[in-house]
Amino acid sequence: MxxxxxxxxxxxxxxxxxxxxxxxxxxxxxxxxxxxxxxxxxTSEDFEEIQAQNEWDSKVLADVEDYVTVRSEPSSEAEAVGRMFKGDGGDIVEQTEGWTKISSGNVEGYVSNEYLLFGEEAYNQAQTEAELTATSLTGGLRIREEASTDAKILKNVEEGAKLDVVDAGGEGSEWVQVEYAQDKTGYVSAEYVDVQYELGEAMTMEEIEKKEEEEKREALKQQLEAFKANGDDVTLLAALIQAEGGNQPYEGQVAIGAVVMNRVRSGRYGSTIADVIYAPGQFGVVSNGTILRYTSSPKASCVQAAQEAINGYTNVGGFTHFKNARSSVSSDHIVIGNHVFY
Structure with missing residues (x-):
């Protein structure tokens, strides 16, 4: 003892x-x-530790390497209402045979005791699981590329958002380095965050889905920016053509490339091929990441179509839009394959 x-x-x-x-x-x-x-x-420290240990009589800690499912009823067949991840803690609501009803974050439900630690064991493990966390004290907290108010803004987060701290910067530091997405870091003003060691909280299935979507969008953004910086125009345009019309006749593939080039020439969508393709909300295959399947090696017909369009050939005149041919278009248009160009 x-x-x-x-x-x-x-x-x-x-x-x-x-x-x-x-x-x-x-x-x-x-x-x-x-x-x-x-x-x-x-000592005073002893009293604080004793008090902390006593608090753990009514708390649990997830004993997992990844996550454990929180369920609506004490049964492995019951609906999943959330997940407790490694390092997540929670309050005990009630206990039944083999299961504990917990409350953690916005989640309340049952977890099998097999995946939980209790009492002193939970307290001791919590000392190693707690992570340094920065909690936003203001809405629209800006995460910057460098520790400077002149640096590029990478992302804004809402009040109460929690960010893992990479480097607190030491006493008196004006900036805190945080991780805002998987393997992506930036800096926030120390004035607008509260930095403390905290255990994680369980997440609802909706919160998990939202987080996964945000991480997917961030990863896509990084991949697209990398390709935009390093890729060539022919390959990029060919990838878009294949993503939008890889199963279309060659004339339809050329038409897609011509639409992009018409947009470049108009100047309303961007001044380069990359600007036009990456313009927000313009191409669904860019927004959902489908284009990335083809950026490494688009098929030959799409490369040829891209090159023809870049060279100035168009079989759709000055049209700057296309969509599924089953959609109605009241203005002048032309149908090629499964697309209507207008």
Missing amino acids: SFISKKVLALGALAVLWVMGSGFTGLNVEMAAGIESVMDDL
């Missing part, structure tokens, strides 16, 4: 005596001296 645990037992016995109204009265000299010795050894 640890030294602190012995103190906890001694203090527990002492508390019982006080509750009974006897204080130290009636204790034999040896017992009184023993308790007095323990009390003399206790």
Whole structure:
């Protein structure tokens, strides 16, 4: 038994005596001296640790390498309402045979005891699981590329958002380095965040889905920016043509390339092929990442079509849009394959 645990037992016995109204009265000299010795050894830090250990009588810690499912009922067949990940803690709501109902974050449900730690075991493990976290104190907190107010803004996060701290910067530092997406870091002003060691909280299935979508979008953004910086125009345009019309006749593939080049020439969608293709909300295959399947090696017909379009050939005149041929278009248009160009 640890030294602190012995103190906890001694203090527990002492508390019982006080509750009974006897204080130290009636204790034999040896017992009184023993308790007095323990009390003399206790420091303020000891009292804080004892209090923390006692709090864990009503808490749990996820005992997993990845995650455990939180369910609506105490059954492995019940609906999943959320997940507790490694390092997540929670409050005990009630306990049944083999299951514990927990409350953590926005999740309340049942977790199999097989995947939970309780009491002192949970407390001890929590000391190693807690992570340094920066909590946003303001809406629209700006994450910047460098530790400077002049640096590029990478992302804005809402009030209450929690970010993993990479480097707190030390006492008096004006900036905190944080991770805002998987393997992506930036800097936030220390003035607008609260930096503390915290355990994680369970997430609802909706929160998990939202986070996964955000991570997917961020990864896509990074991949597209990398290709935009390093890829060539023919390959990029060919990848778009294949993503939008890889199953279309060659004339239809050329037409897609011509639409992009018409947009470049108009200047309303961007001044380069990359600007036009990456313009927000213009091509669904860019927004959902489908284009990335073809950026490494688009098929030959799409490369040829891209080259023809870049060279100035068009079989759709000056049209700058296309969509599924089953859609109605009231203005001048031409149908090629499964697309209508207008």
